[in-house]
Amino acid sequence: MKKAIRKAAAVLTVLGMTTGMLTGCGGSSTTSQTTAGGAAANKETGAGTEAAADAASSGLAKEIDFLNSKGEIQAALEEMAAAFEAKTGVKVNILACGAGEVPYTKITSMYNSGTAPTMAMLDTTDIVALAEEYAIDLSDQAWIAECESNITQVNGKVYSFPFCIEGRGIIYNKQAIESTLGQAFDPDTINSLESLSALLAELRAAGMENPVVISKEDWSLGAHQLGMIYDTYDGTTAGSAELISKLTDGSLKAIEYDRFNQFADTMDVLLQYNINGKDPLGALYEQDPIYLADGDAAFWLNGCWAWPNLAEAGAEASEEYGFLPWILGNDTTDFANTGIQAAATKQVMIDKKQATAEEQEAAKAFLDWIVNDDEGQRMLVEVAAVIPACKNNAYDPLDPLGNDIKQKITAGKTFSSSFIAPGDHWSAVGAEVQKYIAGKQTREQLAENLDAYWQRQK
Amino acid sequence: MGTMGKNRVDRVKNFGIFALPAIFVFITVVIIPFIYGFYLTFTDWNGVTDQKNLVGFANYVGLFKDSAFWSSMLLTLKYVFFSVVLVNLVAFMLAYVLSSGIKGQNVYRAGFFTPNLIGGVVLGFIWQFVFSRVLVNVGSATGWGIFSTSWLSDPNKAFWSLVIVTVWQLSGYMMLIYVAGFTGMSEDVLEAASIDGATGFQRLRQIVMPLMVPSVVICLFLTLSRAFMVYDVNLTLTGGEPYGSTRLVAMHVYEKAFTARQYGVGQAEAVFLFLVVATISGIQVYLGKKKEVEA
Numbered sequence: 001m002k003k004a005i006r007k008a009a010a011v012l013t014v015l016g017m018t019t020g021m022l023t024g025c026g027g028s029s030t031t032s033q034t035t036a037g038g039a040a041a042n043k044e045t046g047a048g049t050e051a052a053a054d055a056a057s058s059g060l061a062k063e064i065d066f067l068n069s070k071g072e073i074q075a076a077l078e079e080m081a082a083a084f085e086a087k088t089g090v091k092v093n094i095l096a097c098g099a100g101e102v103p104y105t106k107i108t109s110m111y112n113s114g115t116a117p118t119m120a121m122l123d124t125t126d127i128v129a130l131a132e133e134y135a136i137d138l139s140d141q142a143w144i145a146e147c148e149s150n151i152t153q154v155n156g157k158v159y160s161f162p163f164c165i166e167g168r169g170i171i172y173n174k175q176a177i178e179s180t181l182g183q184a185f186d187p188d189t190i191n192s193l194e195s196l197s198a199l200l201a202e203l204r205a206a207g208m209e210n211p212v213v214i215s216k217e218d219w220s221l222g223a224h225q226l227g228m229i230y231d232t233y234d235g236t237t238a239g240s241a242e243l244i245s246k247l248t249d250g251s252l253k254a255i256e257y258d259r260f261n262q263f264a265d266t267m268d269v270l271l272q273y274n275i276n277g278k279d280p281l282g283a284l285y286e287q288d289p290i291y292l293a294d295g296d297a298a299f300w301l302n303g304c305w306a307w308p309n310l311a312e313a314g315a316e317a318s319e320e321y322g323f324l325p326w327i328l329g330n331d332t333t334d335f336a337n338t339g340i341q342a343a344a345t346k347q348v349m350i351d352k353k354q355a356t357a358e359e360q361e362a363a364k365a366f367l368d369w370i371v372n373d374d375e376g377q378r379m380l381v382e383v384a385a386v387i388p389a390c391k392n393n394a395y396d397p398l399d400p401l402g403n404d405i406k407q408k409i410t411a412g413k414t415f416s417s418s419f420i421a422p423g424d425h426w427s428a429v430g431a432e433v434q435k436y437i438a439g440k441q442t443r444e445q446l447a448e449n450l451d452a453y454w455q456r457q458k
Numbered sequence: 459m460g461t462m463g464k465n466r467v468d469r470v471k472n473f474g475i476f477a478l479p480a481i482f483v484f485i486t487v488v489i490i491p492f493i494y495g496f497y498l499t500f501t502d503w504n505g506v507t508d509q510k511n512l513v514g515f516a517n518y519v520g521l522f523k524d525s526a527f528w529s530s531m532l533l534t535l536k537y538v539f540f541s542v543v544l545v546n547l548v549a550f551m552l553a554y555v556l557s558s559g560i561k562g563q564n565v566y567r568a569g570f571f572t573p574n575l576i577g578g579v580v581l582g583f584i585w586q587f588v589f590s591r592v593l594v595n596v597g598s599a600t601g602w603g604i605f606s607t608s609w610l611s612d613p614n615k616a617f618w619s620l621v622i623v624t625v626w627q628l629s630g631y632m633m634l635i636y637v638a639g640f641t642g643m644s645e646d647v648l649e650a651a652s653i654d655g656a657t658g659f660q661r662l663r664q665i666v667m668p669l670m671v672p673s674v675v676i677c678l679f680l681t682l683s684r685a686f687m688v689y690d691v692n693l694t695l696t697g698g699e700p701y702g703s704t705r706l707v708a709m710h711v712y713e714k715a716f717t718a719r720q721y722g723v724g725q726a727e728a729v730f731l732f733l734v735v736a737t738i739s740g741i742q743v744y745l746g747k748k749k750e751v752e753a
Contacts, residue, residue, distance in 0.1 A: 105716045129719075133507055216611075218699065281700040282590055282608030424718035431702035438611070438700065 060365055061358035063091040065117035067110070069103035070164075070346055071096065072308055076384040083379060084369055090362045092119075104129075104423065116354045119363045121163055124152055125420050127347045131159035135349035136360055143371040146390035149416060150344040152237075160347035161367045164386035167323065167342030167405040167414065168224050168303030171310075174320035176295035180208045187322055191337040192330040193266055200273045203298060210275040213291050213300040214437065216283040218430025225267070225301055226433050226450075227419060228326045229259040232336040235415030237343075244419065247454040255447035259336075262328040264436075264443045270301070271437060280437045289313035299324070304387065304401040311399070322404035335415055342405050343418035344389045428453055499726040504719055517722040526702070527710055527727055531734075534707040537617070538685040541624045545681050546674070548629040553636030554662075567637065571630040578627070582694025585623045586610065589695075613703035616696050620704060623691055628684065632677045639673030640666075668749070675746035679739055686735045707731055 068077050074096050081092035095117055097106045104126045110116050111134070127135070131154040138144075139158045144151060150162040177185045180203055190196050203211040215221075233243040246252035254260045275297045276283035289306065291297040293313040300306070307315075315321065328336045350363045369376040371390050380388055381395035387402045387409075388395075397403045408414050432449045435441040441449070499517050501510040521527060552570055556563045573581070590608040597605025609615040643666070651665045689708040692698065698705035698713075705713070711731060715724025 102716055104719075108716075129504075216699075218701075279607035279611050281611035282594070284590060422718060423716075424713060427698075427702070427713065427717060431699075434699065434701040440701070 059358055060088070060090050060362040061118075061356060062089070062362075063093065064119065064355075064359050064362045064366075065093045065095055066348075066363075066366070067095045067097060067103075067107060067117040067120040067122075069097045069106075069121050069123070070386075072305075073384045073386065076379070079383055080370075080376070080379045083375055084366055087369070087373075087375070088365060090365065092362075092366055111353070114354065116351050118351050118355045118359045119348055119366065120351070121346050121348045122160075124160075124345060124347055124418055125423065127152065127160045127349055128154055128420060131349065134351060134353055135159040136352040138350070138364075141364065141367070143367065143390060146371055146392045147344075150389040152344065152347060160349045162344030162389035163346040163348050164344065164380075164384075165342050165389050165405065165409070166304055166345040166387070167340050167408070169323040169326045169340040171292065171300045171302050171306065171401065172322060172324055173292050173295060173298050173315075174322065176208070176292075176298045177203065179295065180206045180298070182206075187324055190324050190327065191332045193262075193269065193327055194330055196266070196324075196327045197269050200269065204273065208296075208298060210273050210277060211298040212270045212273040212275065213288045213297045214270060214274045214276060214280065214283070215285055215288050215300075215302065216276070216281045216434060216437070217285055218434060219426045220302065220430075221433035221437065222428070222430025223421075223426040224303060225326075226263065226429055227421075228328070228336075228341070229254075229257065229263050230419035230421075231341050231415070231417040232259050232326075232328060233417070235335050235417050237417050237419065240417050240419035244421065244454065247451065248457050250451070250455055253447065254450045255444060259328060260447060260450075261443075264446070265329070266327050267437070270299075274437075280439075281434055285309075289315070301326075304399075304405055307385075307399045307401045310401075317399050319400065321400040323401070323408070339413035339415055340405070340408060341417060342387075342409060342414040343416045345418065422457055425453075495725055496729060499722060499729055501722055503721050513722065517726040520720070520723040521726045521730060524714070524723065524727070526705075527707070527714070530705050530707045530710040531731075533617070533704070534686065537620060537624075537688075537706060538682065540621050541628070541685040542678065542681045544621065544625045545628045545632055545685075546677055548625055549632035549677065550636050550670075550674075552629065552633045553640055556633070557637050557640035567633070570633055573627050574631040576627075578688075578690030579694050581623065581627055582691045585619070586695050589619050610696055611700050613700055616700060616704045620692065620695060620706075623695055624685065624688065627691070628681060632681060635677050635680075636670070636673050639670050643669055671746060671750045675743060675750070678742055678746065682739050682742060683735060686731070686738075
């Protein structure tokens with residue numbers, strides 16, 4: 001008797017566990033159905049709060065997911081989503097892409113597991129890769145008129161909303177320069193390699209031993225510094241694609257390309273004044289902004305995304321930081337020396353495969369709110385602290401780097417090329433530039449390795 | 459209970475109760491993905507599209523052409539060799555000392571085991587700080603040339619940093635297994651050896667070592683497979699830098715599949731890595747088992 005009971009108990013336990021496992025496996029696919037079903041049910045009954053009724057009556061889903069790949073604005077986006085929900089009744093869940101998680105890997109696995117977010121914020125390269133198969137066509141959206149110069153097209157159609165503008169160049173700390181030299185500094189006077197070299201020599205003579213910070217990160221050296229040679233081909237994304245196709249088919253060698261040589265010339269000068277010069281690859285990304293904020297150095301090769309790092313290092317928003325162009329050559333009228341690169345980097349696409357029509361409409365409404373609603377505009381700039389891509393947004397960025405870019409855009413002192421390269425470009429080419437700054441390879445070897453990288457992409 | 463398992467019905471029932479759930483889980487989360495992954499090596503899938511075209515052995519050709527893969531494979535073999543040898547030497551010596559009955563040995567055991575409780579990612583960051591900040595400051599304060607620049611900025615020193623951190627992390631864990639081996643050893647045999655006049659070293663060489671072979675086999679197996687598959691420490695300590703020179707094979711496979719988005723080639727490299735690890739561990743276990751003796 002006792003034995004039978006014990007056996008029965010064992011069987012029950014096992015059964016329970018097995019069912020648990022089975023339901024566990026099926027869980028993810030049922031969730032998305034419930035969400036859609038829930039929205040539909042709500043629409044029929046018209047129950048819920050007033051706001052929810054709003055959402056239902058306008059044919060919007062009650063709840064959508066938004067994959068955020070800009071970790072530093074996660075909290076800000078959640079705040080924006082809450083404001084949007086208060087207004088429209090549509091709840092936007094902001095999903096974080098974990099630290100160190102590659103956004104493309106994340107969206108890939110979400111699609112494969114059937115839990116794709118309705119909206120996803122991704123880099124332009126990723127958007128181009130996914131657009132035609134996974135994103136809905138947004139070419140008819142009203143906001144296109146406001147962001148015209150910043151939209152990305154794939155075969156003539158728009159699949160993504162330019163979420164923000166990011167720019168890069170040589171960040172300067174104006175106060176550090178002025179207090180070292182004892183005179184006013186006008187960044188516009190630095191528009192050639194000669195004037196840059198002269199300024200660096202002056203700073204050194206005045207006691208700032210090594211005025212330049214060069215970070216050793218491969219994404220920085222590969223994509224942002226060396227990447228300048230693509231973006232300055234003629235200042236447009238189409239131009240950079242043309243150059244890249246020449247490098248890929250071997251009809252142009254890097255060493256014969258004037259921008260490459262100008263890049264190496266400038267790099268050589270900067271390296272002489274590198275504060276990490278004793279051990280260039282021993283640089284620490286946590287330490288680099290501290291040099292600049294403390295005024296031990298005056299320049300840092302980086303972009304506007306570095307502001308949070310600078311702020312953490314003690315820089316105040318009231319201080320004067322801004323961008324010098326990534327100087328290339330001695331032509332003072334060259335667009336590369338008079339303006340900086342600034343383009344839409346993060347783009348938002350709306351899923352066409354797994355989202356319902358109501359979810360897609362809700363997603364479009366969220367984008368429209370960011371572009372056209374005063375509260376949406378304000379929060380994008382002041383809470384999320386990004387530089388808006390739409391010209392109807394009149395709010396000024398609060399941080400000096402963003403503000404400098406916004407002013408340069410208004411003054412026409414930017415170029416919007418944003419080159420598109422294979423996913424491993426930054427790490428593979430970054431490694432080659434690392435060898436160069438560590439003195440492990442010559443300019444000719446760097447050029448050869450760059451050619452070799454591109455010719456592998458055929 | 460005595461009659462259980464005697465007849466066929468009981469056997470099927472027992473199998474159903476005890477083995478089936480585990481087998482079900484094993485098949486769904488290990489076997490099926492493995493076979494599916496193997497299938498993917500014959501396609502040109504990029505990771506997201508619905509289209510998968512069969513491309514035959516093109517990915518395996520890609521694998522043999524990928525020179526970066528072979529250099530990280532070679533580096534990994536070097537890393538595995540030094541890690542396995544050093545981890546086991548250190549662990550064995552620690553276990554030998556800490557099971558000889560010295561004062562406070564339990565405290566020491568806990569102390570040496572602690573690094574293993576820290577996750578590889580955190581550990582990598584801690585040691586990154588040690589190598590690139592603490593030691594450099596020590597170097598500039600004392601003038602010792604060896605610490606004048608960060609160890610992580612030189613390919614060779616960065617490699618040894620990886621080995622050092624691995625030894626520091628794994629030897630405590632292996633020490634516990636060796637300690638268990640020492641504790642389980644029969645006192646009678648050791649006593650008999652002493653009565654027969656064996657010296658300390660003879661005892662270690664002729665009696666203790668043969669009896670410890672099962673522990674050695676387990677430890678070698680664990681360190682081998684863990685060292686081959688290491689990713690977390692590699693990622694946070696060196697990140698493959700300087701200039702990609704410390705990219706171990708697991709990291710290379712990941713980057714091939716997800717950063718370079720050549721999913722097929724990356725998967726083919728993963729299959730190849732599996733074969734290498736399976737072969738080496740298999741040989742090691744087989745040879746080790748032959749050396750085992752009954753006490």
